[in-house]
Amino acid sequence: MEIEEKLGVLNYKTDKSYAHITIDPVICETCPDRFCTFACPAHCYTVIDNKINFKYEDCVECGTCFFACSHGSVKWTNPKGGHGIKYKYG
């Protein structure tokens, strides 16, 4: 089963007015390892045209990317007020 399909079963309450994680595209541009794309379990970091593309909407808030990125590109905060992932089982 593809990861996109797996994420498709999840219930998110997306905060349209606040991205809880942001990256610095300038830092990512010259990143030698792009480890975020391997570490993130929700496939939020992808490489498109050799540029890092980040989707906070699919994030399951595991916290991995914050320390997985060793170049200081990731700014990580909790989503605000009940937004984000909402598991049924956990």
Added chain:
Amino acid sequence: MMSEFDVIVVGGGPAGTSAAIRLAQNKVNVLLVDRADPPGSKNVSGGVLWGNDLGKIIPDWEKIIPVERLITRKGTTFLTKDSAISLDFSSRKFLTNRTGYSVLRVKMDLALAKKAKEEGAMVIGGVTVDSVARKDGKIIGIEQDGDTITSDTVILAEGANPRVAIDSGLRKPIGDRDVAIGVKQIYKIPEDKINERFNLSGNEGFAGEYVLGYLPDGVEAGGFLYTNKNTLSVGVVVSPSHLRNYGQMHSYDIMEEFVQHPSIARLVEGGRLEEYSAHLVVEGGLSSVPKLYGDGYMIAGDAAGFSFSNGLVIQGMNYAIASGIAAADTFIEAKEKGNYTAKALSDYQKKLEESYVLKDLRTFKGIENSTWSSMAHRTIPDILERFLFRLNLEDGLPKKHILELLLRSVSESGHNKTSLALEAYRMMRRM
């Protein structure tokens, strides 16, 4: 100035809810805040709950907490590309010496939050605490959206990714060595089918842990499969440093590799994928435990690095509960004296030193290294596979003694006997 609350607890996992329940039962004016709505709906465990500590605050906890199955059968399995080598242990002894129940965290945490509310705690979900509030170096409450809410003490129980504690400088940021990445899937399978597949009856449950010795590029990971009433919890745990240093694998591919292994695929077959989740697992051991208390605050549960993992079994909920209760008890005693300074709250550390929480962490110091050692992931399964294959193969050749077979498997695997024995001995000592 009077504080609005006696205690504010940040986080509605097992640590925070246990603390709030204990505090409310002792007439402490406590506020429990969780960022999820409803509380607990962002939390993930494997999850086998060793819940005996819950008995201290909820005598009939097995009824209050929606437990799934009582674990009566345990499996430890080494997976190689083609084979599965298991140690299967089922015992009626588990019925009287209850080891653990499988649980699903979203239901469990909500039940605990409800209990806290019933006992008199104010429980608020759907609000993220931004930071602690400070005055003259002391912690006097929390900040949220520009408002300060005051309390005599703050208990930080925010889990494995403790932003408030980190951003407030109360603990160092998480690093590769402190945590592992846990990925999990829930499959829906009818109850009778689960019983049939896992050789169970009634509410008996199976808990299996796996060593994934077959991943490409030398990536090492552990796996688990736990039975719930009519779902299966299946997951993998991988160290970020391992993922970083070896190969080009995605964390989510490891999950897929696990469920595709023939011996797992059989067990989840026909199951509908109900949920995919990911969460950090605290791994760091004693070295990642921060200062546990200070003027006006204590840190409990995963946020304090309290967790035990030997690469197979993860225990964290029990430490979370025990530390939550210890923090509550410390506050209750401090309240009698009306003193919430670091000195008064230092009793928290003492309580944890006396309990299994810090004792276990000291006993298993260094285990995190062995956890990911290639010994467990490559060498042992490799040798065992060769050995068992020979033992069970009828090839028409004269039979050999078992020891001879074993030694031959060792030498075939290309390992040096002496260094193998040394490494095995070291690993056993740490486990």
Added chain:
Amino acid sequence: MTLKIIVMMKQVPDAEEIFIDPVTYTLNRTAARGVINIPDENALEIALQIKDKVGAEVTVISMGPPQAEEAIIECMGRGADRGILITDRAFAAADTYATSLTLAATIDKIGKYDIILAGESTTDSGTGHVGPGVAEFLDIDQVTYAESAEVVDDKIRVKRILEDADEVVEVPFPVLVTVLTGANIPRRATLRRKIDAIKKGIERWDHETLGLPPDWIGIRGSPTIVGAVKVPEEKKRASKKISLEQIPEMIDELFEKGIIKREDGA
């Protein structure tokens, strides 16, 4: 005098968590958790925007089971001043007629009001009857399909989104406005306001508070007769990955299967 706004809010099962039971083909809502009906969040947001601009007292009313209290507290956490839960076993199994009547009686009992805001429809039953129904029972003007609204002097100016046009209307008070799903981005609750909401508490009213005879409410007051419930046959959907070169091939296949047609019918 402060403007008085009433927001009608229904707690509905989270639409993301309702699924069709593969065996019985009925909607399974048991596993779904309660959330605020989405357009009701947008209606509340409009009320709070008016409150921010010209000042107002915002009251949230909801008819539902006791658990709906959480949803009301959330609304107060966002800025509503008062919450009333109309809860009573006697209200159970009300149809849209009895629901509208009960809500109208609640509003009458509240007394003075200038603006009533409702969602356009719910995600669980979705009849869209209740807003207009309440306006009829109260015998006041109504404006439907609002995307935004502001108070201008003694009137409300509403922007309506219609199929083929946008329309701006001005209506004097008292008026009922139904708000479109996604009309705005609702603000978040704050901890301060949620604490205050819990301390203040919500009011619980039953049929006696409202002085409604049992025959008028709940199942007895509901003239709707459900003839039959049909689940539309599920069309199997398939997806596959194809390469760019395969697109023409696939289009041919779609024509063959009659899934797509040429405009000229050829």
